Amino acid sequence: MKRHRDESVAFSAVFGLPAEVGMRMAADALSLSLSTAYKRARSGEFPCPLRKVGRRYFVRLADLMRALGIQDVRVHYDDFETGARVARGRTDTWY
Template sequence: MSARSGPPLSFAEAFDLPLSVDLRTAARAFGVCPKTAYKLIRFGTFPCTVLRVGRRYRIPTACLLRSLGIEERPVYAVDLELGAEHAARIDDLQDREGEYCG
């Protein structure tokens, strides 16, 4: 069995991460085992910013994504549809207010 803590992260999983992640999750994102991640930190060659919080390491998610070459969150069609529906409701409300004030 591999020392890896699971399969590499998918895009969907990467975009659902909290503001910072533990070293195990960051290692998984880079496709390396946690032991290798600890070695990279010790040598100062981990591919992104690593914060020491007490006895644990935390990696800011924004730095992790940037190191993976992901600069921006993708826009999904569902998000666009929800935004369009919201805008239509606002326009409708504004039209109704105009009728009452008219």
């Protein structure tokens, strides 16, 4: 039996979102001041896992979205194309 490849893509990928973000963007998204975000990172109380490179912290976008309660759903290409047609004001499905 032949497997069909997955014809879907993550919602975040559709909009070209980065795989990870820096501390400033994560703090803004979580409504934290930058100093509070760094304090929580140092104490291990940041709301999502962090990756530290040198003195900088990074947050995976998927973890940040999860902390915000945003689900990174899979979008099927057919649904994406249908949405584009509707946005253009065309509802016929035969083209």
